[in-house]
Amino acid sequence: MLGFTLKRLLTxxxxxxxxxxxxxxxxxxxxxxxxxxMLGDMATEASVADLRAQMGLDxxxxxxxxRWLGRVLGGDLGQxxxxxxxxxxxxxxxxxxxxxxxxxxxxxxxxxxxxxGLLAAWRQGSAWDLGVVATATLLMSIPSFWMxxxxxxxxxxxxxWLPVVGYVSLSADLKAGLVYLVMPVLTLVLVESGVLIxxxxxxxxxxxxxxxxxxxxxxxxxxxxxxxxxxxxxAFAPTWTLIGLVLGNLLGGIAVVETVFTLPGLGRLLxxxxxxxxYPVIQGCMLFITFVYVMVNLVVDxxxxxxxxxxxxx
Amino acid sequence: xxxxxxxxxxxxxxxxxAALGAAAxxxxxxxxxxxxxxxxxxxxNPGVNRDGNTDxxxxxxxxxxxxxxxxxxAAPMLARSVQVSPDGRTYTxxxxxxxxxxxxxxMTSADVLWSWNRYMDPxxxxxxxxxxxxxGAVKVEKAEAPDAETFVMVIDKPSAxxxxxxxxxxxxxxxxxxxxxxxxxxxxxxxxxxxxxxLEEWRRGEFVTMSRFAxxxxxxxxxxxxxxxKRPLVPTxxxxxxxxxxxxxxxxxxxxxxxxxxDASQVNELKAxxxxxxxxxxxxxxHTIILQTKDPLLASKPLRQAIAAALDTAQIVQxxxxxxxxxxxxxxxxxxxxxxxxxxxxxxxxxEKARRLLREAGYKGEPIRMLTNKRPIVPSFEVSVxxxxxxxxVGLNVEIENIEWATQLERYQKGNYQMQxxxxxxxxxxxxxxxxxxGPKAKQPRKVWDxxxxxxxxxxxxxVTAPAERQKLFDELHRxxxxxxxxxxxxxxxxxxxLARRVKGYAPWFAxxxxxxEVSVQ
Numbered sequence: 001m002l003g004f005t006l007k008r009l010l011t012x013x014x015x016x017x018x019x020x021x022x023x024x025x026x027x028x029x030x031x032x033x034x035x036x037x038m039l040g041d042m043a044t045e046a047s048v049a050d051l052r053a054q055m056g057l058d059x060x061x062x063x064x065x066x067r068w069l070g071r072v073l074g075g076d077l078g079q080x081x082x083x084x085x086x087x088x089x090x091x092x093x094x095x096x097x098x099x100x101x102x103x104x105x106x107x108x109x110x111x112x113x114x115x116x117g118l119l120a121a122w123r124q125g126s127a128w129d130l131g132v133v134a135t136a137t138l139l140m141s142i143p144s145f146w147m148x149x150x151x152x153x154x155x156x157x158x159x160x161w162l163p164v165v166g167y168v169s170l171s172a173d174l175k176a177g178l179v180y181l182v183m184p185v186l187t188l189v190l191v192e193s194g195v196l197i198x199x200x201x202x203x204x205x206x207x208x209x210x211x212x213x214x215x216x217x218x219x220x221x222x223x224x225x226x227x228x229x230x231x232x233x234x235a236f237a238p239t240w241t242l243i244g245l246v247l248g249n250l251l252g253g254i255a256v257v258e259t260v261f262t263l264p265g266l267g268r269l270l271x272x273x274x275x276x277x278x279y280p281v282i283q284g285c286m287l288f289i290t291f292v293y294v295m296v297n298l299v300v301d302x303x304x305x306x307x308x309x310x311x312x313x314x
Numbered sequence: 315x316x317x318x319x320x321x322x323x324x325x326x327x328x329x330x331x332a333a334l335g336a337a338a339x340x341x342x343x344x345x346x347x348x349x350x351x352x353x354x355x356x357x358x359n360p361g362v363n364r365d366g367n368t369d370x371x372x373x374x375x376x377x378x379x380x381x382x383x384x385x386x387x388a389a390p391m392l393a394r395s396v397q398v399s400p401d402g403r404t405y406t407x408x409x410x411x412x413x414x415x416x417x418x419x420x421m422t423s424a425d426v427l428w429s430w431n432r433y434m435d436p437x438x439x440x441x442x443x444x445x446x447x448x449x450g451a452v453k454v455e456k457a458e459a460p461d462a463e464t465f466v467m468v469i470d471k472p473s474a475x476x477x478x479x480x481x482x483x484x485x486x487x488x489x490x491x492x493x494x495x496x497x498x499x500x501x502x503x504x505x506x507x508x509x510x511x512x513l514e515e516w517r518r519g520e521f522v523t524m525s526r527f528a529x530x531x532x533x534x535x536x537x538x539x540x541x542x543x544k545r546p547l548v549p550t551x552x553x554x555x556x557x558x559x560x561x562x563x564x565x566x567x568x569x570x571x572x573x574x575x576x577d578a579s580q581v582n583e584l585k586a587x588x589x590x591x592x593x594x595x596x597x598x599x600x601h602t603i604i605l606q607t608k609d610p611l612l613a614s615k616p617l618r619q620a621i622a623a624a625l626d627t628a629q630i631v632q633x634x635x636x637x638x639x640x641x642x643x644x645x646x647x648x649x650x651x652x653x654x655x656x657x658x659x660x661x662x663x664x665x666e667k668a669r670r671l672l673r674e675a676g677y678k679g680e681p682i683r684m685l686t687n688k689r690p691i692v693p694s695f696e697v698s699v700x701x702x703x704x705x706x707x708v709g710l711n712v713e714i715e716n717i718e719w720a721t722q723l724e725r726y727q728k729g730n731y732q733m734q735x736x737x738x739x740x741x742x743x744x745x746x747x748x749x750x751x752x753g754p755k756a757k758q759p760r761k762v763w764d765x766x767x768x769x770x771x772x773x774x775x776x777x778v779t780a781p782a783e784r785q786k787l788f789d790e791l792h793r794x795x796x797x798x799x800x801x802x803x804x805x806x807x808x809x810x811x812x813l814a815r816r817v818k819g820y821a822p823w824f825a826x827x828x829x830x831x832e833v834s835v836q
Contacts, residue, residue, distance in 0.1 A: 030721075031717075031720070031721040031724050031725070032718070032720025032721050032723070032724050033720070033723075033724050033727070036720075036723050036724055036727050037365075037719075037720050037723060038356070038363070038364070038365065039441060039484075040365065040366070040484065040723075040739060041723065041726070041736075041737075041738055041739055041750070042482075042484050042739060042741070042750065043727070043760075044444055044445075044449075044450060044758075045727075045757070045758050045759075045760070046444035046449040046450065047441060047442075047443075047444045047445075048727065050439075050443065050444060051439070051441075054439050082356055082363075083356065083357070083363075083518055084356075084357055084363050085518075090518070093518075094519065149560055152560075152561065152564050153564060156564060156568060157564050157567055157568050160568070163568075163570060164561065164564045164565050164568045164570055165350075165554065165556055165561055165562075165564070165565040165568075165570045165571060166520075166521075166554065166570065167520055259557050259558045259561075260558050260560070260561055261561070262520075262554075262555065262556050262557070262558075262561060264517070264518065264519030264520050264555075268519060268557070269519065272353075272354070272519075275718075275719075275720065276720075277720055
C-alpha cells in the first residue's frame with residue numbers, strides 16, 4: 001500500500017510539471033495585460049510601463065518562468081497581482097469554501113443515488129424504475145446555474161426560507177454558515193445525483209444478472225439481504241470510481257454555482273483572476289486543482305480494494 | 315416523537331428559523347446600508363492597487379485637499395481655500411481646522427506633506443506618479459508645509475489640470491492619510507483617513523464593511539460631488555460583492571440589498587415589482603466608436619465623415635439606453651459646466667451624404683473590422699450591432715469582432731484596430747476627456763486623434779484657468795472633432811440605480827460612482 005502510494009505520488013510530479021509549463025505558456029499567450037487592466041482606459045504609456053516593471057512583466061518570458069518555477073518548488077506560488085497577497089493562503093482559503101460545498105453535496109448525492117439506483121435496478125421496468133430514470137435524466141439535463149437560480153427564486157425569494165445573497169464562513173458562525181450553504185449544496189446534489197443514479201442503476205443491473213445473485217435467491221435469502229449483502233457491495237465499486245471523478249472535478253471549482261450564490265470559492269477566484277490577468281493566481285489555481293485531482297483519484301484508488309477485494313493496490 | 319414533528323412543513327419551518335437566525339447574526343441588519351458591487355475591490359490602498367470599484371469604495375474613507383463638485387470642477391475639500399500665484403505655478407492650500415483622522419488625530423499640514431512624499435516615493439507604486447513627475451500634466455518641483463495650516467506646492471508650469479488631476483478618483487483623490495495607515499516598514503495596513511466612514515473589515519471576494527466616523531467634520535450644505543455635505547447617516551455600510559445580475563435582482567427584491575446599479579433593460583421590470591424604486595442620472599462616462607486614423611483605409615477623412623453621416627446617433631442611443639440616454643457627439647460630457655449650444659451641434663444623419671462621401675473616398679467595399687466586447691456594464695456590443703446595420707445600409711462592409719475586454723483594452727493601448735465600439739470611463743474635466751484621445755500616435759499609440767491643431771488647442775486648454783477662455787478652446791476642439799471624425803461620441807452613460815424602499819437620499823451623479831454619505835435607511 002505504501003509503495004503504491006509513493007509510486008502514484010512520484011508519477012504525479014511530471015504531470016504537475018507539465019501542467020505548470022502548459023499553464024504558464026497558455027496564460028501568457030492569451031492577449032491582455034494585467035497592468036493595462038489595473039490602470040484602465042485612463043492609463044498613460046508611462047504609468048503602464050512603470051507598473052509592468054514593478055510586476056516584473058518587462059523581463060524576458062523565460063526569466064519570468066524560471067523565477068516562478070523556482071518559487072513554486074520552494075512552496076511559494078507567488079503574489080497575487082489583483083490582491084497583492086500571497087497566492088497560496090488565498091487559494092487555500094477559497095478552496096475551503098468550495099470543499100465544504102462539494103464534499104457535502106457529493107456525499108449527500110451519493111447517499112441518495114446509490115440506494116435509488118439499486119432499487120430502480122431491482123425493480124427494473126416498474127413505475128419506480130421509470131420514475132427514477134426519468135428524474136435522473138431530468139436532473140442531468142438541467143445546467144447548474146439554472147438549477148441554482150430556480151432554487152434562489154423559489155426557496156430564497158418566493159418562500160423566504162433562505163438568504164439569497166451573502167456568505168458566512170462555518171468557522172465564524174456554524175449555524176449561519178450552514179444556512180448559507182443549503183442552496184449551493186442542494187443545487188449540486190440535484191445536478192450531480194442524476195449521473196450517479198444512472199451509474200448505480202447500471203452497475204446494479206449488471207450484478208443482479210449474475211449467477212451468485214440467483215444462487216442467493218435460490219437458497220431462500222430474503223430480497224433485502226440479497227441486495228444488501230450480495231448486490232450492493234459488488235455494484236458500488238464502479239459508482240465509487242465515478243464519485244471520485246465527480247469529486248475531483250467539482251473540487252476544481254464550481255464557478256457557476258459560486259457566482260449565483262455569491263460564495264467566495266476557488267472557482268470564482270480563478271474566473272476573476274482570468275479576467276484580471278492575475279497570472280500568479282491563475283497559475284497557482286491550475287497547479288493546485290491538478291494536485292487536488294491527482295490526490296482525490298489516489299484516495300479513490302486506495303479505497304477501491306475495500307469495495308472490491310479483487311482489486312489490490314500495488 | 316409527536317406526530318406533529320412529522321408534518322411535511324417541518325423542514326420548511328426549520329429552514330426559515332435557521333434563516334432568521336442567520337439574519338440575526340447580522341445583528342444590526344436594519345441599520346446597515348448594503349450596496350451591491352459587481353466586482354471585488356483590489357485593495358484598500360487609495361490610488362495604488364485599484365480599479366473603478368476600489369476607487370469608489372475608497373472615496374468613503376479618505377479625502378484629498380480637493381475633490382470634484384457636482385459639475386466636475388475641482389473644489390476644496392480638506393483645504394479651506396486654494397490660492398494660485400499670479401504666475402500660475404504656486405498653489406497655497408490653507409487647511410480646514412478641526413478635521414480629524416479615523417484614529418482621532420487632528421490633521422495638519424505635516425500629514426499632507428507626509429502623504430504627498432509617500433505618493434511620490436516609487437516604492438508606493440502610486441498610479442499617478444507619472445502625472446506629477448514631469449512625464450504627465452505637470453512636474454511638482456516643491457512641496458512644503460510652512461506652518462501647521464498651510465501646504466504649498468510649486469509646479470513647473472501653469473496648468474488648468476493640476477487640481478483636477480489631484481482630485482482624480484484613480485489617483486485616490488491624492489488622499490491625505492495618517493502615518494498609521496502604514497507599518498514601520500512602510501507596508502500598507504489600512505486607510506486611516508478623514509472620510510465619513512471608517513474601514514471595519516474587508517473579506518476578499520465577499521464584502522467591505524465600514525462604520526460611521528462619529529468625529530467626521532462635514533462641509534456645510536447638501537451633497538455636491540465628492541465635496542459638500544458628506545454626513546454618514548447610517549451606522550454601518552456594506553459593499554457586498556455580488557457578481558451575478560440575476561442574484562442582484564433577487565437580493566434587491568428580498569431586501570438583502572439596498573442599492574445596486576442596474577442596466578437600462580431591467581428598469582421597467584424592477585419598477586413593476588413595486589418593491590424597489592429606480593433613480594437615474596447622466597454621467598461623464600462616454601460611449602463611442604473610435605476610428606484608427608492611421609489605418610490605410612480610415613486615414614481618409616471623407617470615409618470617416620461618411621461613417622459619421624451613416625450613423626443615426628439618436629436611434630442608436632434610443633435603442634441601447636431604452637430611450638433614457640441623450641445623444642451627445644461631444645467629448646464634453648452633457649452634464650458638464652462646459653456643455654453649451656456649441657457642443658449640442660453634432661453629426662447629421664444623412665444617408666445620401668454618406669454615399670456621396672464614400673464615392674469621394676474611393677471606397678470599394680474593403681472590409682472594415684469593428685472590435686467590440688460584451689461587458690454587461692457597457693453597451694459596446696449592442697452599439698456595434700446597430701452601427702454595423704446602419705453602415706452596411708450605405709455600402710460599408712463592416713464586420714464585428716467580439717473580443718474579451720482585456721484583449722480589447724490591450725489592442726486599444728497598442729492602437730491595433732480599425733474601429734472599436736469603446737467606452738471611456740468618466741473624466742470630469744473636458745481637458746482630461748480630450749487628453750485621452752488627442753496626442754501623437756507615434757509616441758502614444760493609444761491616442762485616437764493625432765492632430766497638431768487639436769494638440770495645440772488641448773495644450774492651451776490645460777494651461778489656461780479662466781472658464782470663459784477654456785470654453786472657447788473646448789468649442790474649437792468640438793468643431794474640429796466633428797469635422798475630422800477621429801471619434802464618434804454617441805452619448806454619456808445614464809446610470810440607473812435600484813433602491814430598496816427604505817433607502818432615502820441616494821442619487822447617481824456625474825462621476826458614475828456611488829456616494830453613500832447623506833443616505834439613510836428608514
